[in-house]
Amino acid sequence: MRAPGRVRAAALALAARSSEPVSAYLYDLAALDRHAAGLRAGLPPAFELFYAVKANPEPHLLQTLAPHVHGFEVASGGELAQVRAQFPQMPVIFGGPGKTDAELALALETGTEVIHVESRSELERLAWTARTRGQIASVLLRVNLRVETLPETPLTMGGRPTPFGIDAAEVPACLSWLEEHPELRLRGIHFHLLSHQLDAGAHLRLLAAYAAQVRGWQAQHGLPLDLLNVGGGIGVNYRDPQRPFDWAAFCAGLPALAAQLPGVRWRLELGRYVTAGCGYYAMQVIDVKRTLGETFVVARGGTHQFRTPAAQGHSHPFEVLPVDPWPHPYARGSHEGGPVTVVGQLCTPKDVLAREVPVSRLRAGDLLLFPLAGAYAWNISHQQFLSHPAPAMVFLPLEERESMAVGPGGLVQA
Missing domain, CATH: 2.40.37.10 (Lyase, Ornithine Decarboxylase; Chain A, domain 1)
Incomplete structure (x- = not known):
């Protein structure tokens, strides 16, 4: 290269x-500008592009990306403060394990659009924080889901025992608990099971498995849903750069997924694939x-x-x-x-x-x-x-x- x-x-x-x-x-900020514009242009209307700041938080890069992304995903109070200092009005979503009470309070104070909750304990702590502040917090439940055909990639965050997300078996209990806590507004589900995916077809199949699970919860538990965050996970082919992830083929398969969940906005929170x-x-x-x-x-x-x-x-x-x-x-x-x-x-x-x-x-x-x-x-x-x-x-x-x-x-x- x-x-x-x-x-x-x-x-x-x-x-x-x-x-x-x-x-x-x-x-090369000009190259980043072109790449981000192309990513955004390829997505169908039901899909939104968020940038995962953890991949690279350099302010010059964030400024270049801001016109092209729907918002930023942060995974710490430090990232949240940095993004809010530069972009006080941009939509921000807050994910990641181990959020402290101070970070949850900061998320509410700075107008974080949605908080991705990683455990039942975090759900309860967020409810307490929102209640004491007299606010309503919008949340997604991050779920660790077993997928029978989970693709093999070098980095797996779910589908097996990991510290990330809520066990899928606990979702019904969380839904019942949320019905009694109006200080939290459930917007939907967050899945992020793997990273470094180079196969567009395999990634589409994984997203289809997410959609199937969500439809099941909708039918069984009346799951309220207007957002489905399917994480990032798209990789960069460092070993063979001439064979990158096929973004065009991936985007071509997205309308069929959107049709499975009418009225739902799908969110991608890409990091490495955006800035590498x-x-x-x-x-x-x-x-x-x-x-x-x-x-x-x-x-x-x-x-x-x-x-x-x-x-x-x-x-x-x-x-x-x-x-x-x-x-x-x-x-x-x-x-x-x-x-x-x-x-x-x-x-x-x-x-x-x-x-x-x-x-x-x-x-x-x-x-x-x-x-x-x-x-x-x-x-x-x-x-x-x-x-x-x-x-x-x-x-x-x-x-x-x-x-x-x-x-x-x-x-x-x-």
Whole structure:
């Protein structure tokens, strides 16, 4: 995957200005704008697109996404406060396990549209919080549902014992309890059983299973329902980027699902699939060495800045950006015509970003540019390990003007 020309140029310009090897995140906001617009355009009328802020909460990204999404999904009081500070009027939904009483109160105070309740205890605590504040809270019940044909993906949050959601067997009791607590208004159900789904057909079948279960509860218990949140779960194909999730085929199958639940709004809360493609991680090569038959490329940064490859267990794709001239008086380490393993600066053998990847030519001082770095990357990394400096943050704007890079010392021109 070759990065767009302006991304490559910004990375090279950053390296040219620095007397030290660089590491940086570069975000192509124009690409994000186009991608988000395309996602929204593909959805039929009954479907809404929410962005899961946990994937990447960078304010520049949220500002770019705001015109295209129906709202934001947050999973902590911190995310809620951040989003509300930037977008006081945008619809916000609050999910995630382990909400504290203070977070539930903040959700009511800031006008959260819907709270996704994860347990009977949380339901009761929210009712108490709403009652003491004299408010009515709108809720969805997050349900952990067993699905006989649950697809296999690398990350499963339901369909088996997990800490997420209410056991489906408890739903009838929760519905009865809610009838006696008018301080809570039940709007519907939230399912989110898995992530990293790359098969559009399998994902449509999973959503059909959700709809079938909801119809059963409607028939048996008179379940009130105007919202069905089917979570996120759509993955990014890091191992084979040329074979992404088929969004067009997925959207083509959605009208048939909507017909099964007339009058219901379906919500998708996508994170990784929205922002991964707009981000790039750049690291400059410090050393090229051969040890016991394997060539290692040691570069500025590492998994403390870009944890995605370690978290996902794959060799992340990258391209080499040659950097010339070589300004140092000592020899320039190099490697040609064979596989290399890319590692960072950490004192652990787990600090690997790509293993045994063939390259034609690579030298000390060159830049390695990793695509698909716009989600669950910097924000999930163990940033304080070894106290290395933070990467620069470069945001390439929608308009053709100078970008800005945000580094540890503040704003610098990119």
